[in-house]
Amino acid sequence: MNGPTQIGSRAKHSMNCRHTENPPAYGDCAEQGWQGSAAADIRDLGRTGLGELAQRLGERPFRASQIARWLYQHDVEDIDGMSDVSAVLRRRLAQEWCVRRAAIEVSSTSTDGSCKVLVQFASGDAVETVHLPAARRTTVCLSSQTGCPMACVFCVTGRRGRGRTLGTGEILEQLLAIQRPQPAGAGLSRPTHVVFMGMGEPLLEPRPVIEAIRVLVWEHGFGYASRRITVSTCGIPDGIRALAESGLKPRLALSLNAPWESLRLSLMPKAPPLAEVVPALKQYAAATKATITLEYVLLEGINDTPSCARALSSLATNLACKINLIVFNDAGDGEFRASSPHRTRQFMEWLQPGPRAVTLRQSMGRDIAAACGQLAGGACTPSGPAVP
């Protein structure tokens, strides 16, 4: 089914938020861009903050796990619903915290089964989240910002400009919200894989993303294996280092798109220089023992030449990276075109011998503008919701 489909009226926001006299330093509402309420989404605490909260309240550490199970496994609507938490503790929690649910506004379903959902937060900001069912996996593509200041020329989000960075609670809420039953039907299936390839650059302000990943891999949170989580970045060295130092070991993908600096700058004018990105990638690979993926959207006549292929092959070999070639999706302005199937095959041949693996990805959700570079509520990274 193509085109926008209303899958549910605006979901009920949990409005049990209460005023706090001592706003928490971690996950502060103001920090997350909220106006008008000092109560914060308890899920902004992530795993680290929940442990700190239990300690501050004089509770034993297992309380943090208990609360997390209510939040992420039972998807509780409000703090009062945590029925095996004592009434006294629930009251204390509710003095400072709430569960801030988002509304699912519109969903479009592609002929290939992928589904694009507009997730509207209580602040009024909205992001797009994409659900991508495939033969052996179901992937959710999460957004991390409401816009993006990196201004990549082929990306609709980049053209929207800077937005705000989502809080940890808002990042995790996308995953929870798409699975909730809606008035017009069942929720979407639980994803087996999570990719940070939606709107925004996830490592520009990495703390909320890193804390969200801590919850994603926590057995009392979502319980994902870290290898099932992928962070795609245009290459923010400090963010890559922060991720390396987190000890979390998600898969890392560099949105490269050009094998040398001048070409890359013409496509990604605010991306950090490769001379700074490469050492950070090496640090990440050394810290995690993971193979990094170089994502490369093929643009006709721009980055699909034999010299580009040779330079890309050399870079990937030098870094022991895999290459993920991605078919470009026209966002509608006609400025760029996808390389032809023939040129794409040639390009793959020109890469050899060299990198340890080369894959070609066809983004899902083209007909609903949910494929890479197409998300209209913003967009996505050029690697977009292509299943890694």
Ligand code: SF4
């Ligand atoms: S491609 Fe990624 S980093 Fe570049 S503008 Fe779009 S969202 Fe931002």
